Amino acid sequence: MSSVSSERRLLRPEEVAARLGLSRRTVIWKIKRGELPAFQLGGKGSAFRVDERELDEWLESEPAA
Helix, strand or coil, X not given: CCCCCCCCCEECHHHXXXXXXXXXXXXXXXXXXXXXXXXXXXXXXXXXXXXXXXXXXXXXXXXXX
């Protein structure tokens, strides 16, 4: 049995904002514009979540500002 967990860690916009040094509002704006990888838990108006692995991959692929 592998000791590596295959569970996804889903981050709330507040957690993403803290990691990126942005406001929650800016993170939501970037998600809605398709600039950050994310998905909604339900239909329109529901909460956004960001897969931590996808965020890490996105950060690695973004050119340094």
